[in-house]
Amino acid sequence: xxxxxxxxxxxxxxxxxxxxxxxxxxxxxxxxxxxxxxxxxxxxxxxxxxxxxxxxxxxxxxxxxxxxxxxxxxxxxxxx
Numbered sequence: 001x002x003x004x005x006x007x008x009x010x011x012x013x014x015x016x017x018x019x020x021x022x023x024x025x026x027x028x029x030x031x032x033x034x035x036x037x038x039x040x041x042x043x044x045x046x047x048x049x050x051x052x053x054x055x056x057x058x059x060x061x062x063x064x065x066x067x068x069x070x071x072x073x074x075x076x077x078x079x080x
Contacts, residue, residue, distance in 0.1 A: 006047045013040045 004012075016037040020030060 004043075006044060006051075009040050009044050009047070013037060013044065016040065 016033050019025065020033050020037070025033075
């Protein structure tokens with residue numbers, strides 16, 4: 001699969017889903033679209049993982065999950 005932007009690949013994935021939802025789609029075309037969709041979804045996942053990795057590299061405090069990032073107290077609130 002040629003390198004495309006994440007947004008272009010997501011757009012193609014949405015097109016594939018719309019086509020697969022068509023009740024008149026022949027079986028052979030459905031299988032081909034399904035295979036293409038799996039490949040596009042895999043490529044999107046790889047791009048997301050690369051972006052996550054790049055963000056972690058930029059984190060000055062080292063690796064930590066997004067969910068475990070500490071919340072900063074609002075001004076006027078006491079941190080416990």
